[in-house]
Amino acid sequence: MGWVDWQPFSFRNEQHQICGLDVELLNAIFERAGYQAKFSEMPWARVLHELQFGTVQLTMSANITAERQQYARFSHPYREEDTVIIIRRQDEPRWREITTLDELIKTPEFHIGVLKGFDYGDTFRQLMARPEMQQRLQMRLRLDQLLKMLNAGRIQGLILDPHGMQEWAHQGYSLAELYILLQIERTPVHLMLSQKSTTQEQLDRLNRAIDEVKKSPEYQQILERYEVEPAHQEMTRE
Numbered sequence: 001m002g003w004v005d006w007q008p009f010s011f012r013n014e015q016h017q018i019c020g021l022d023v024e025l026l027n028a029i030f031e032r033a034g035y036q037a038k039f040s041e042m043p044w045a046r047v048l049h050e051l052q053f054g055t056v057q058l059t060m061s062a063n064i065t066a067e068r069q070q071y072a073r074f075s076h077p078y079r080e081e082d083t084v085i086i087i088r089r090q091d092e093p094r095w096r097e098i099t100t101l102d103e104l105i106k107t108p109e110f111h112i113g114v115l116k117g118f119d120y121g122d123t124f125r126q127l128m129a130r131p132e133m134q135q136r137l138q139m140r141l142r143l144d145q146l147l148k149m150l151n152a153g154r155i156q157g158l159i160l161d162p163h164g165m166q167e168w169a170h171q172g173y174s175l176a177e178l179y180i181l182l183q184i185e186r187t188p189v190h191l192m193l194s195q196k197s198t199t200q201e202q203l204d205r206l207n208r209a210i211d212e213v214k215k216s217p218e219y220q221q222i223l224e225r226y227e228v229e230p231a232h233q234e235m236t237r238e
Contacts, residue, residue, distance in 0.1 A: 001026070001037040001038060001039050001040065001056070001057070001058055001059065001060070002040055002042055002046075002047035002050055002051065002056035002058075002059045003018070003023075003039050003040070003041055003042075003047075003059065003060065004041070004042070004043065004044045004047065005041065006020075006061075006143065006164065007020065007164070007166045007170050008020050008021050008163055008164075008166045008226050009021050009022040009023075009060070009061055009163065009164075010022050010023050010060065010061075018039050020226075021079075021163065021222065021223075021225075021226040022060040022061050022079075023060075024222045024225075025060075025078055025079060025213065025219075025222055026060055026191075028213045028216075028218055028219070028222065029078065029191075029206060029209045029210055029213050030209070031209075032208075032209035032212050032213060033205050033206050033208070033209035034205075035205075035206075040056065042056075043141050043142070044115065044116070044117045044118060044141070045116055045117040045141060047059050047117075048068070048117050050194075051071060051072055051192065051193075051194045052071040052194070052196075053194075053196065054194045054195075054196030054197035055197075056194060057193060057194050057197045057198050058191055058192060058193040058194065058198065059191070059192050060189075060191060060192075061081075061189050062074065062119075062189065062190050062191065062192035063119040063120075063121060063187055063188075063189070063190070064190060065119050065125070068119075068192065071194065071195055071196070072192045072193060072194060072195060073192075073193045073195055073198065073200070073203050074190040074191070074192055074193070075190045075191035075192075075193070075203060075206050075207055075210055076190070076207045076210045076211065077188030077189055077190055077210075078189060078190065078191065078210050078213070078214070079188075079189050079223065080186050080187065080188055080189060081161040081163070081186070081187055081189050082161055082162055082183065082184075082185075082186050083120045083121050083123070083124060083159060083160075083161065083183075083184040083185050083186070083187065084159070084160060084161070084162055084180045084181075084182060084183050084184060085104070085112065085157045085158070085159055085160075085180070085181045085182040085184065086150070086157060086158050086159075086160050086162075086165065086178055086179070086180060086181070087150075087156060087157045087178070087179050087181045088150060088151070088153075088177060088178065088179065089176065089177050089178060089179040090177070091156065091179075092179045092181070095107075095110065095156065095157075095181055098110070098181060098182065099182070100182075101123070101127055101182070101184070104127075104182065105127070105130065105132065105133065108132075108136065109156070110136065110156045110157065111136045111137075111138055111154075111155045111156050111157075112136060112137055112138065112155060112156070112157050112158060112159060113138050113140065113146035113149055113150060113155040113157070113158035113159070114128070114137050114138065114139050114140075114146075114158070114159060115139070115140065115141070115142075115143060115146065116139045116140060116141050117141075120159050120184070120187075121184070121185050121187040122185070122187075123184050123185045124159060124184055124185075138154075138155050143160075143164065144171055146158045147168055147171055147173075148171075151173065157181060159184070162180065163226065165178055191206060191210075193206075
């Protein structure tokens, strides 16, 4: 299992144990499937590379893309994620007129931080492909790099699942400093398996386990543990 340090989805706690929303869901799925995960931490771009060659068998929190389908197989969705554009709250008066992606495209001074190798769904994928956006996308390997760029004003926003804003607090900043400028879309999240080192039978087994987990009380309990806390709600558009 290739994994990335990405609060609150997968991270090490104070006891150095691997935990998080996706880790808890994965453990529940694997328990029902009769599997045990061996975790290997690495950058996301390397996870994708290792999946192609089969040295990593699977990973969590993946969207389906045509490129990935060439080397990976995907499970049933095991949760959903939101895609939003985050800005500094102090910049909200400057950017409050941006209420649609079209308006964002027409604002050339607005640069966006993007994690290299990540997929943010169809809508943002189409946005990234537009020629006029190419020079405005700042790609980095790690979220903490993008957060520092946002804090320094080197980028005007970054694209993220709102849960991922907890990494901002982990870096020592206040969540009250952030603001959700745009809600883009909600997408299903899957386990992604290497075609080289897994079988369709294993995928079928995981799919049955996912379906069982989603019908169980445990599933909602896990999701509720990682819901955005009320203090975060001030970051939604007013």
